[in-house]
Amino acid sequence: MDEPIFKEAPAVRAAADVRMRGFSHRATVQQVLAWLDQQPVTESTEMVATIQAAGRVLCDEICSSVDVPGFDRAMMDGYAVQARDTAGASMYNRLPLMIVGQSLPSVGFSGEVQRGQAVRIMTGAPLPAGADAVLPAEEVTAEQDRILASGEVPPGKHVGRRGEDLRAGAVMLRAGRRLRPQDIGLLVSTGAVSVPVRRRTRVRIVSTGNELLPPGSLPTGYQIVDSNSSMLTALVVRDGGEVVAVDRVPDQPSEILAAMRSSADIVLVSGGSSVGQEDHAPVLVAEHGELAIHGVAMRPSSPVGMGRLDGRLVFLLPGNPVSCLCAYDFFAGRMVRQFAGLSPEWPYRQELLPLANKLVSMIGRVDYARVTMRDGAVIPLAIGGASMLSSTTVADGFVIIPADSEGYPAGHQVRVYCYDGPTTAVP
Amino acid sequence: MDEPIFKEAPAVRAAADVRMRGFSHRATVQQVLAWLDQQPVTESTEMVATIQAAGRVLCDEICSSVDVPGFDRAMMDGYAVQARDTAGASMYNRLPLMIVGQSLPSVGFSGEVQRGQAVRIMTGAPLPAGADAVLPAEEVTAEQDRILASGEVPPGKHVGRRGEDLRAGAVMLRAGRRLRPQDIGLLVSTGAVSVPVRRRTRVRIVSTGNELLPPGSLPTGYQIVDSNSSMLTALVVRDGGEVVAVDRVPDQPSEILAAMRSSADIVLVSGGSSVGQEDHAPVLVAEHGELAIHGVAMRPSSPVGMGRLDGRLVFLLPGNPVSCLCAYDFFAGRMVRQFAGLSPEWPYRQELLPLANKLVSMIGRVDYARVTMRDGAVIPLAIGGASMLSSTTVADGFVIIPADSEGYPAGHQVRVYCYDGPTTAVP
Numbered sequence: 124m125d126e127p128i129f130k131e132a133p134a135v136r137a138a139a140d141v142r143m144r145g146f147s148h149r150a151t152v153q154q155v156l157a158w159l160d161q162q163p164v165t166e167s168t169e170m171v172a173t174i175q176a177a178g179r180v181l182c183d184e185i186c187s188s189v190d191v192p193g194f195d196r197a198m199m200d201g202y203a204v205q206a207r208d209t210a211g212a213s214m215y216n217r218l219p220l221m222i223v224g225q226s227l228p229s230v231g232f233s234g235e236v237q238r239g240q241a242v243r244i245m246t247g248a249p250l251p252a253g254a255d256a257v258l259p260a261e262e263v264t265a266e267q268d269r270i271l272a273s274g275e276v277p278p279g280k281h282v283g284r285r286g287e288d289l290r291a292g293a294v295m296l297r298a299g300r301r302l303r304p305q306d307i308g309l310l311v312s313t314g315a316v317s318v319p320v321r322r323r324t325r326v327r328i329v330s331t332g333n334e335l336l337p338p339g340s341l342p343t344g345y346q347i348v349d350s351n352s353s354m355l356t357a358l359v360v361r362d363g364g365e366v367v368a369v370d371r372v373p374d375q376p377s378e379i380l381a382a383m384r385s386s387a388d389i390v391l392v393s394g395g396s397s398v399g400q401e402d403h404a405p406v407l408v409a410e411h412g413e414l415a416i417h418g419v420a421m422r423p424s425s426p427v428g429m430g431r432l433d434g435r436l437v438f439l440l441p442g443n444p445v446s447c448l449c450a451y452d453f454f455a456g457r458m459v460r461q462f463a464g465l466s467p468e469w470p471y472r473q474e475l476l477p478l479a480n481k482l483v484s485m486i487g488r489v490d491y492a493r494v495t496m497r498d499g500a501v502i503p504l505a506i507g508g509a510s511m512l513s514s515t516t517v518a519d520g521f522v523i524i525p526a527d528s529e530g531y532p533a534g535h536q537v538r539v540y541c542y543d544g545p546t547t548a549v550p
Numbered sequence: 551m552d553e554p555i556f557k558e559a560p561a562v563r564a565a566a567d568v569r570m571r572g573f574s575h576r577a578t579v580q581q582v583l584a585w586l587d588q589q590p591v592t593e594s595t596e597m598v599a600t601i602q603a604a605g606r607v608l609c610d611e612i613c614s615s616v617d618v619p620g621f622d623r624a625m626m627d628g629y630a631v632q633a634r635d636t637a638g639a640s641m642y643n644r645l646p647l648m649i650v651g652q653s654l655p656s657v658g659f660s661g662e663v664q665r666g667q668a669v670r671i672m673t674g675a676p677l678p679a680g681a682d683a684v685l686p687a688e689e690v691t692a693e694q695d696r697i698l699a700s701g702e703v704p705p706g707k708h709v710g711r712r713g714e715d716l717r718a719g720a721v722m723l724r725a726g727r728r729l730r731p732q733d734i735g736l737l738v739s740t741g742a743v744s745v746p747v748r749r750r751t752r753v754r755i756v757s758t759g760n761e762l763l764p765p766g767s768l769p770t771g772y773q774i775v776d777s778n779s780s781m782l783t784a785l786v787v788r789d790g791g792e793v794v795a796v797d798r799v800p801d802q803p804s805e806i807l808a809a810m811r812s813s814a815d816i817v818l819v820s821g822g823s824s825v826g827q828e829d830h831a832p833v834l835v836a837e838h839g840e841l842a843i844h845g846v847a848m849r850p851s852s853p854v855g856m857g858r859l860d861g862r863l864v865f866l867l868p869g870n871p872v873s874c875l876c877a878y879d880f881f882a883g884r885m886v887r888q889f890a891g892l893s894p895e896w897p898y899r900q901e902l903l904p905l906a907n908k909l910v911s912m913i914g915r916v917d918y919a920r921v922t923m924r925d926g927a928v929i930p931l932a933i934g935g936a937s938m939l940s941s942t943t944v945a946d947g948f949v950i951i952p953a954d955s956e957g958y959p960a961g962h963q964v965r966v967y968c969y970d971g972p973t974t975a976v977p
Binding site for chain 2: 172173174177188189191192193200227229230243245246248249260288296301303304305306307308309310311312314316332333334335338339340341342343344345346347349350353354355356357358360361374398399400401444472512513515516542
């Protein structure tokens with residue numbers, strides 16, 4: 124693995140050193156992103172049934188094993204004819220042709236169309252031998268056993284040629300493609316039973332804290348419900364991952380370490396990410412692996428950490444729900460998406476809109492400001508701390524204020540990342 | 551049910567009348583949308599485990615059953631104190647306070663903080679009785695059993711008050727909300743075990759045609775693989791529906807009718823939607839229900855039909871894969887989304903870009919033109935018919951040309967609906 128690009132960042136030298144001290148140095152968001160972009164991305168492949176592969180990312184190019192269509196066929200309902208037999212036909216010059224049979228999808232006509240003959244044919248049915256065009260039903264008056272052609276067709280008219288959609292061996296879809304509904308249709312039509320796709324990013328969530336009750340509990344006394352694991356699960360699924368396990372562990376270093384070392388592509392630890400006496404995870408990652416980042420100049424989420432343990436990426440997310448969401452969005456989600464073969468960029472819809480009120484920030488840190496939108500203007504939510512999870516449910520989205528900015532005046536055009544994008548139901 | 555708004559549209563008067571005749575009249579796209587918007591939307595509710603409810607649509611407003619937080623708590627690591635004890639403290643005037651205990655999350659401090667005392671406290675831990683502020687660890691020098699405060703805090707500083715995020719009884723989320731990851735977190739944190747959401751739209755897919763092989767087959771002879779049902783399944787899942795069954799039936803009226811009458815909110819029939827001799831579905835809907843629309847002035851998909859049978863919506867989609875996709879996008883998807891509580895509008899990302907080449911269309915019909923995008927310009931795909939499913943996989947999206955337009959010259963700004971949006975994996 125590459126050496127971290129900024130060695131001054133980690134404040135963890137020895138376990139005792141970090142307790143109740145505060146962060147001696149905070150990395151910039153850009154430094155963190157640069158570190159993340161140096162991390163190797165595991166590209167695992169699995170075969171998935173084509174009919175279940177929508178939304179998955181192809182690992183290889185896929186070639187058609189057959190011609191599509193597999194035979195010359197009619198593109199209209201009408202009559203298969205020799206085109207030259209219709210030369211000069213019009214409403215005023217109806218030309219008679221004998222009906223000698225019919226061609227239906229999957230059955231066809233076994234004979235050969237001769238001059239002066241016509242075979243009734245349905246859309247999609249095979250073009251009989253001898254015929255070279257389809258005269259549409261609309262240009263025909265049908266009688267008992269003959270038709271009167273009132274229109275002219277050139278050779279090839281209304282005929283779909285074998286292989287004109289796809290030739291056997293032709294590349295249908297390329298590696299990296301996120302499969303769309305119509306891609307599934309195309310693959311199925313050529314007989315592709317399964318396709319090689321990126322395995323979903325396998326994410327382990329470790330929720331730490333003696334105070335945590337499992338989801339589905341009512342908060343009681345001084346205990347709170349572990350809601351971060353449920354929020355993170357939905358985020359991971361949205362980003363192409365699957366949660367292989369949620370481990371809820373007390374503030375015990377041995378239990379936290381064991382959970383962090385269990386199988387996964389990426390480990391998300393929620394809670395205990397800071398420098399307090401019960402913040403064990405950063406110390407453990409520093410002792411047993413590499414704590415590359417601890418403390419970032421941003422708000423919320425400044426007590427976020429990340430590093431590597433047993434070769435896997437570990438993100439130490441603040442227990443505070445808003446910080447947890449923000450830290451996931453900025454850092455962890457980027458890697459979950461990339462392991463799944465998706466773009467590292469945010470999956471949020473963007474809007475450029477003017478600020479209704481001024482939006483203040485502090486030089487030296489990146490701000491993740493929750494906002495609402497009304498009447499085409501952006502209203503910053505006036506929220507003190509990072510504790511208000513309801514601020515992220517009231518918000519329509521967020522605005523990023525870079526570290527070198529003190530914020531923006533009313534009327535300034537800002538980019539809003541909207542929270543209302545499609546979210547996948549957790550299976 | 552309301553009377554159809556345009557009685558002249560349906561061309562089906564008697565079964566025999568429509569066979570091999572062509573459409574005597576085509577409805578406009580606007581007329582079809584107006585008819586659809588008059589159809590009742592079933593609003594069924596089901597209770598779903600909160601942790602699996604991301605992406606689902608709430609049926610009721612949800613109120614918090616508890617205060618969040620449930621107790622006054624520290625927002626920083628530090629010391630719980632009486633704020634007045636810190637008055638005048640600075641780096642040059644360190645004020646001593648006796649450490650009398652600690653407050654950890656879920657445990658707390660059982661005593662009461664007196665004047666001159668401090669209780670070591672962690673973020674999220676309950677504020678002990680007697681204390682009214684938290685002095686951050688950074689503003690303290692800790693000794694054996696006392697601290698020296700080097701900073702001043704006012705009452706309430708770094709304290710999260712009970713109920714400041716949410717009061718018991720307060721509305722957290724309103725009906726109609728599509729649940730986001732952070733909404734799941736908020737619901738779980740208040741102890742909501744399950745939530746009432748719109749039931750997924752229950753869609754039945756009926757694939758008709760003697761020539762059809764099931765997905766997973768290789769096309770052989772004159773038989774083709776039923777790929778439309780796989781494409782439609784992915785589209786339905788994307789739009790908040792679930793496919794309750796895929797019925798593959800031969801071109802037998804009794805079997806088609808039986809499949810169309812089986813349970814579902816919405817029935818999508820693929821194939822046999824036109825006016826040919828084997829196009830049974832329109833005749834059956836006209837005979838046993840109401841065929842409100844048959845034939846629409848658009849390309850592709852003109853032989854699309856829709857109506858009601860046994861009180862459920864039935865869409866007759868052309869078997870041609872491109873027409874099937876287009877007809878789903880224009881008409882069926884709109885209703886699948888609405889039954890699921892989602893917006894009727896297209897889920898496609900939009901881009902406004904200039905045309906690289908001219909885009910021609912015919913007055914009197916709506917065109918669904920597949921396009922690619924390169925170097926910020928839109929390139930129409932030169933495709934003859936509607937048969938090329940590969941045209942929809944090569945395309946980056948589509949442009950709609952209204953019925954009153956002959957198309958646009960090169961350089962004209964057009965709105966592209968992009969196919970690359972998120973697509974959910976079919977479970």
